[in-house]
Amino acid sequence: IGAAAPWLLTLVRILQGLSAGGEFGGAVAIMTEFAPRGRRGLYAAWQSFTVALGLLAGAGIAALLATVLSADALDSWGWRIPFLLALPLGIIALILRLRLEETPSFERIRPEGTSAPVQKASAGETAKAVVLGIARLMGWSAAGYTFLVVLPGYLQSSLGATFQEALV
Structure with a gap:
């Protein structure tokens, strides 16, 4: 599909x-809601840990392919292998x-006859939580991309x- 390929790949990513x-x-x-009391932090940490493992596995697969395949093979078709493995x-x-x-x-806090619990938070609390979440994910993402891309x-x-x- 020519020049559209990198644009489509970028869109999919x-x-x-x-x-x-x-x-x-x-x-x-x-993960934390299913965790037993006293183990919630450990269970929640697995999410970040497995993301890090996935990033390292991706870098490892890329290194393996770069070692096993020639530069021409990697450029022409080998770069597709990680995507196919992830499917x-x-x-x-x-x-x-x-x-x-x-x-x-x-299930315990769901009101009768509704599909979701009713939770009330002020606009300030919500904005603070959103900004804090964005800042944490930006820091995590920046560190990951720095080590694995830059x-x-x-x-x-x-x-x-x-x-x-x-x-x-």
């Missing part, structure tokens, strides 16, 4: 990022998400490292 970001807070809430994981995650039941604590590029362009060396 933006949609992926928005959907993953939208699920992040809900996933932490679900079954995405399907599994979607199936799990669609089958997820409500947490026991949610640093390998810097190592190649400024220090003369090969693509494989930069990824490793």
